Amino acid sequence: MTSSFQEKVYSVVRRIPRGKTLTYKEVALKMGMPNAARAVGNTLNKNRSKDVPCHRVIRSDGKIGGYYWGAAAKIEILKKEGTI
DNA sequence: CATTTGACGCCAA
DNA sequence: TTTGGCGCCAAAT
Numbered sequence: 001m002t003s004s005f006q007e008k009v010y011s012v013v014r015r016i017p018r019g020k021t022l023t024y025k026e027v028a029l030k031m032g033m034p035n036a037a038r039a040v041g042n043t044l045n046k047n048r049s050k051d052v053p054c055h056r057v058i059r060s061d062g063k064i065g066g067y068y069w070g071a072a073a074k075i076e077i078l079k080k081e082g083t084i
Numbered sequence: 085c086a087t088t089t090g091a092c093g094c095c096a097a
Numbered sequence: 098t099t100t101g102g103c104g105c106c107a108a109a110t
Contacts, residue, residue, distance in 0.1 A: 040106090
């Protein structure tokens with residue numbers, strides 16, 4: 001599959017360094033689509049791939065957001081990485 | 085092909 | 098400040 005849109009999402013998310021977190025909006029903004037934050041989250045959810053550190057993408061509100069394997073697991077990973 | 089879904093974000097009340 | 102509603106976008110049904 002890997003549509004052009006997904007390639008952009010992965011390109012940005014994959015570059016997120018360990019111990020750092022980006023918001024869905026920031027990712028969308030880097031793609032050149034400032035208002036596609038929702039589509040970004042939707043793409044990561046459907047893909048459920050570990051090839052990309054999608055757990056480093058959180059909401060702009062400061063909330064954890066979501067995770068295919070559960071938000072709790074997402075938080076746990078961030079803690080292990082030192083983000084929290 | 086048309087409609088609904090969903091890991092979002094911002095504004096108004 | 099907190100809650101509700103509206104707008105946006107791509108993928109799935």
